[in-house]
Amino acid sequence: MANQSTQEVIEELKKLLSEKGDLDCEVQGKIERLIAEYSGVGAVIEYAVGSLEVRNILVIGHSKCGGIERLMTLPEDGSNEFDFIDDWVRIGLSAKEKVLSENPNLSLDEQCKLCEKESVKNSVRNLWSYPYVRKAVMDGNLKLWGGYYDFIHGKFELLEDAHVIPVVPA
Numbered sequence: 001m002a003n004q005s006t007q008e009v010i011e012e013l014k015k016l017l018s019e020k021g022d023l024d025c026e027v028q029g030k031i032e033r034l035i036a037e038y039s040g041v042g043a044v045i046e047y048a049v050g051s052l053e054v055r056n057i058l059v060i061g062h063s064k065c066g067g068i069e070r071l072m073t074l075p076e077d078g079s080n081e082f083d084f085i086d087d088w089v090r091i092g093l094s095a096k097e098k099v100l101s102e103n104p105n106l107s108l109d110e111q112c113k114l115c116e117k118e119s120v121k122n123s124v125r126n127l128w129s130y131p132y133v134r135k136a137v138m139d140g141n142l143k144l145w146g147g148y149y150d151f152i153h154g155k156f157e158l159l160e161d162a163h164v165i166p167v168v169p170a
């Protein structure tokens, strides 16, 4: 597993998805959200890593994401229109800030698209804050991946720089 190429991982994921369609849809449905630092989706991740011993976690962003659009258009004054949705999308604030500072002149549409990908990387980074995820990765038993599904053009891509292990203080 440790020496698998990216292409092999994609093939394996495709196979898994087609074989275990029901199971995977169920799991995917449960964790379809931005991953906060150690908290929110902890139970699902703990179950996947600790009990199911999954070998790969793939965080997938997607085109035309309503959550990301909300994140990108949140009022500057910090006021909430939606209590839960707005608190939830704020998990991606650092991704938003990065996109805005690097691409201040792009259209909202283009900024949203970049943020859809950036927030995947953010979520992968946040996965790293879960102790059992960190241990499984360090032991070579788990890999973290980021992907992006563009359903307008029917394209899936792996975000090459999303699974770089962040440097953590000892």
Ligand SMILES: [Zn+2]
Residues within 6 Å of the ligand: 062, 064, 065, 066, 067, 068
């Ligand atoms: Zn979405």
